[in-house]
Amino acid sequence: MAAIGDLTNAAGVDDEATLRIANRLQHHYVLELLYQEVLLDVLPYDGREKLVVQHDLEIARHVVGYLVRAERDTVTVEPLPWSQDLSRAAAADADVRIHQDLPAFAGMLRAVFGPAACADPAQVADILAAGDRGTGLPWGELFAQRSRHNADLAGLALRFGSDKWGARWYARQYQRFFAAYRDRPVRILEIGIGGFQEADRGGASLEMWKRYFPRALVFGIDIEDKRFLETQRLRTFRGNQADPEFLATVLEETGELDIVIDDGSHFCSDQIRSFEYLFPRLAEDGLYVIEDMETSYWPGFGGSSSDFSNPATGVGYLKQMVDGLNYEALVSDTTYRRRPTDRSVVGIHFFHSMAIIEKGVNEDGGLGAMIPDEVKRQGPRYLMPDYPVPPEFESAPDAAGVSTNPSKKPANSGSKTPTGPLPAAADKPGADATSGK
Structure with missing residues (x-):
């Protein structure tokens, strides 16, 4: 698949x-790659078994011709003799002739393999029709399905018989999150192909x-x-999603992935093991999706219908990451220990039976990281002792046992601005030997 990847990347340049x-x-x-992409969908319509295209390229006042034969699920390309006759006749068995x-x-290559800014693949229909x-093939109608303006995932799910529409209603969430990736040369891995043992x-x-x-x-x-x-x-691999050695061989073939979709065994332990191996190796702006997370509540899959925060379940495992999104805002003496994902997870989205995790650099700093511990503990009364607070905050200690309403003003209470140094980098919340990517 390296060749198609190289061509796709080049088509995005110029x-x-x-x-x-x-x-x-x-x-x-290259013609074989091109017509694999544009002709094989055409054959089922009109009930024909094959289609032959003569594609002539004019190079330095010579014509280099090729006969492209599309039959069922294969495309073959046969070179024709060079010719100086720029208007030579088409081969007798050619259904379409392009010069x-x-x-x-x-x-034409960029229309098919390049971004939408180059051209829409449906415009190739005009070339073939000419x-x-x-x-008698309705080229415009046939190529409308390939248009990049046709972004209806639900319709595609129905067309190909995917269960991501209907009982699960995943398509609308995928539409929302995948739209930004649609025009990019992404690499996608789905765990679980379907069909069971058939x-x-x-x-x-x-x-x-x-x-x-x-x-x-697509893998x-x-x-x-x-x-x-x-x-x-489209390439497939056979193996166990929870086996890191197998996953390593997969990544050797695929390269860095942009999107991973776990629709595999649905066992909680498999979901967690796959995530722990693949997520650190995902592209920095990638997405990781786990489907069918209702198994987190089913004992037969390693879930629980009573212990909802059990980290051995898929949902419970992801819940642990929520606090990590805000690790920079914690007080410096927190007992929280950083997780490897704290700096690489920038968003966690839970939906019915599925979760989508966004990868990025979670080191924004911001106000939470800049505010001194005294302000975090005492709230607005650190600056304004008479500031009204809800009754439950009048004398309630925080988790560290420090009152949020001390009986005397802090030493620097005469100043409207907190003084003293901010916590040093080494004192950042939860800093320990396990931090980092």
């Missing part, structure tokens, strides 16, 4: 970079992701062999 990669990969191979110079070829030799079933969600993210490389993990699903932007 025409020159795109042609440079196309030359390195060889034009016949382009290199700048136009770069534009070269149509009587197929060798020819599963993969609905992987196909949905492949269509929703037109520039993405799937399952305990069963699902290689029948593989196409040029």
Whole structure:
């Protein structure tokens, strides 16, 4: 999948970079990648078994031609002899004939593999329609499904039979969080492909992701062999989601991931082990999703319907991270011990049966980190002794046993601004040997 990744990245730069990669990969191979992407969805419509495109490239006053044959789930490319006849006739069995110079070829590649700012993939329909030799195929209608303006995940879920719409209603949350990634060359891993032990079933969600993210490389993990699903932007791996050695081999193939979706075994222990291995290796602005978290309440999956904060359950494990979002605001003598995720989790979103964790750099500092401990303990009365507070705060001690309403004013109470040094970096809340990424 390295070649398709290189082409996708180059298409996001400019025409020159795109042609440079196309030359390195060889034009016949690039045409195979191109038509794998644009033709295989066309064949099921109209009930035809194959489609042949003659694609001529004009290079230095010569024509280099190729016959592209799309049949069922494969695309093959056959080189034609070079010619100095720039208007040579099309091959007899060509259903579509396209003639382009290199700048136009770069534009077509960028329309399919580049960002939306280059062109919409649906515009390729105009190119194919112009070269149509009587197929009668409704190119505009067929390519409308590939349009980047078609961002309806629920519709894609229905089309491919994914359970992320319907009983679970995940699609609307995915729409909200994934929209910003849609036009990027992201790498997505879904744990759990579906179909159980049936060798020819599963993969609905992987196909949905492949269509929703037109520039993405999509990967799937399952305990069963699902290689029948593989196409040029979709790869599967067979193994145990809780095995770190297996996950390491997966990452060697995928590279750094941008999005991970855990729809695997749903056992709480597996959810936690997968997260602990994959999240630290996720891209800095990545998303980690855990589905079907209702198993946190089911004893048969390691959950509990009475101990809701048990860290051995998926939900209980994530609850521990909530306080870590604000570790910089804690008083310096807190007993809280930093977790490895404190500095890398910047958001945790809980929904019905699912959670989405945002990765980033959680070192914003801000007001909470700047305020001295005395102010945090005593509240507004540190500055204004007569400031009205709720009755329960009149003499209630905080967790450290210090009264929030001392009987005498602090030594510097005559000043309207707290004085004295702020806590040193070494005294930051919860600092210990385990802190950091």
